[in-house]
Each structure stands twice: as structure tokens, then as C-alpha cells.
Amino acid sequence: MSDVRTPSGRDLPSVRVHPPGPRSAEMGVRLHEVESRNVTFVAEHWPVFWAEAVGANIVDVDGNVFVDLTSAFGVALLGHASPCVQAALRAGATLIHGMGDIHPPAPKLELLERLAAFSPWPDAKVILATGGSEAVEGALKTGALASGRPGVLAFEGAYHGLTAGSLSATPRAHFRAPFEDRLYGGVAFAPFPDPVRDATPDGADALDSVRSALISGAPNGDEIGTIIIEPVQARGGARIPPDGFMAELSKLAVAYDALIIADEIMTGMGRCGAPFASPSLGLEPDLVVVGKALGGGMPISACIAPARIMDAWPASDGEAIHTSTFLGHPLSCTAACAVLDTIQNDDIPSRASKLGETLLGGLRDRLDGVSGVGDVRGLGLLLGIEFVAGDGGPAHGRGARVAEAALSEGLILLPGGDHGHVLELTPPVTLTDEQVEHAVRTIGSVVERTQ
């Protein structure tokens, strides 16, 4: 590795050895020996082990330089090792751990105040957490307390996490099947309007299903008090609801006295061109959850709601009923405050919107007329290329095959959609024009040769 220079973050890919190179391959064998075998997929062609990450560039242990079009699961919106996060980590190094809900570290208070001010509500209150699923757990519990009804309405294609509560609201059978008996049965699933194949492109069928679930209750008979929805389905394949759908959903929630949780773990913090994606799509949530980009690479997430909702929790009598060891982790809180500063001072939402338009326009032009490309869509820096089979149905696994082939060309990409039929892009806002042009050209040629 000594002959490999740290990339600038703005570099184009440079593949020295076909990935995975010998060092990644050897580490894959070792990993297989010591990690539970369900966690990391290891095969002849996958994965590469990362050695460095800066801006949009990743260097693997074999010295290959990649351009990361995923922001590593949407986290590095400001780029990897963003200067603001690095400075925050240096400044915060004398307080690495605190006693979150007992003797709080000062940075926790600072972040709570910053998040409350960043939120859509003047009197917002916050529950901090470490990852997205954990923030969703907090929101679902808050929804049950505030509505007085435990049942939940979620959407087909949604991804809210894999902890027990969040998994109950995540419909994909692949994740649920082995644990079905342990999952809460009070979740009804409604269709999420499908941009490619819905008979009613305005989402009217989906709204009918929502209405009947709110009237008849969850499969186990529980009354539904909470609706949870991603403004744009992320892992579901960058599915953007049709105009008007979210506004109608919000009206239904009011009519049936249900609370809405907006899961903005992927869409929030500027990625979709606004601090939160909900308002621009007409969704009026009662609670919002954020994570991923919030910590700029440090693990932190939050559930935010106005006082009228959050005060459904009883006051603590000295023994909190919803907390954890790392709640309010000071180093993560310091990093998140720096990220919020950058999002606001550098107008990251507008930059994400402009860059997203350029990338979307480029991909649409390049992929126009290419066989099997059913749709190219995006909102800000959350984009998807959907592949269709000859019968118009999803082209199973083609997104995954394209992502795999793109790795050899120096692009890090991920598949999305319930059938791995979407290529998903959630790049950092630091992508240069040159990196965008290169990515569009490369994706075009990889898509053409990968069926």
C-alpha cells in the first residue's frame, strides 16, 4: 500500500488489479472464518476491502481507486472524511463517551437544540439513537403512546430496519421469514404507488388500501394509530410517489386520527434537495426519523416530534424506559452538529438538487433506448435505474449484476428494489463534473453489456 497515494476525493477511478485483488481476496477468506456467515457476502467477485475513503473516492487494500456512488449506504452525503467531521472529531477527542441519560455529555444538549431548531416544528423534542432502525423503534413506540392504538400501517417495498419493531414494519419476506413468529402482527401493509406498473398512476388504488386498513385495523385486530412511510422509498428502488399522493395520505391520516412517521433516514438532511423530503412531496408528518448523513460517518440517528406528540412519554422517574448505553454519544453528537452547520451554511440541499438534476439528465440521455431500461428517475441525489424484463415485469437481479460489473470499472454501486432489479445511486454532494460525466459514460456501457 505504501506506493498508493491518498486520492483527493475528486479523482476518477483507477483500477490497477481486477477487483477483488489478491489482498481483498485473502481477507475475504479470513473474514469467512470469523464472521457469522450471513453478514458479509463473500464470493469470487466480491467484496473489496476498504483501506481509505475521502470525498467520493475509496481506495481498497490492493490500491484500486473507486468512485463511490452510494455514499456508503447514503451516509457520506458531504463526502467521506469530510473536513468538518474531521475537525469535530479532533475537537471532541477529550470527551469520547458519556452517561447519556444520567449525567449527559454537553454535546448531547447542543445536538438536541440544533435538531429541534432544524426540524419543522417550533416546539420539537428529540430522542437520540445510534442507527436508523433504533430511531424507528423510538418513533413506533412514540406513535403507539401518542395515538393510544398499537397498530401500524406500513407500505409494500418499504425498508425501515431489521430490529424486531422496525422489521415488523418492513415487508420483504427475505428479511422476515425466519423470524415471522417473533414479529408484531399488528402491521397492515398497503401498496406503495409504483411508478412503472400501476394501473392508476395517481396512486388511487394505494390510497383505497390505506383507507380500508385504517377502517378495518391490522391483521391481528389491533386498531391502527400510526402510519410509517418513506417519502421516497430508498432500498425499495428509489420509488418516488406520484404528485398528490402524499397530500392525500396526510388527509386520510387526519380523517382517521392516525399519526404519520416520515422515515427520512435516507431522504433527509438535504439528500433530496431540501432539509427534509416530506414537505416538497406534500407529506405532513407528525414524527420524523433521521440518521445516515446526520453523523457524517459517525453513528447517530434521531426521532423528532412536536411536544404534543413526544410528551405522550411519561416523565422519567430516574429509570428511563427507552434508552441505551451509547445514547447521546458525545463524539457522534459533536460530528452531527458540524454536519448540521455545513448543511445549512453551504446550502447542501440546493447543491444536492442541482447535482442530482445533472446526473439524472446525463443518465436519461445515455440510457435512452437501451434495451431493458424501464425507468430512470431521481429526486436530488437519490436516483434509480429500473430494469424490466421482456414481459414488462421486473428484470430480477439485473441491478445487482450491473453493480457487480461496475466494480471492475471502478464504480461502487448497489442494487435496490424487492427483486434486485434497480440500480440505486446515492452519491455524495462532492462529486465533480468530471466524476459525473465519467460515471454516466461507464454506467451506460456497463448496462449495455450486462443483461
Ligand SMILES: Cc1ncc(COP(=O)(O)O)c(C=O)c1O
Ligand atoms: C429508509 C430507511 N429506514 C431505516 C433504515 C435502517 O437504518 P440502519 O441500517 O441504520 O438501522 C434504512 C437503512 O438503509 C433506511 O434506508
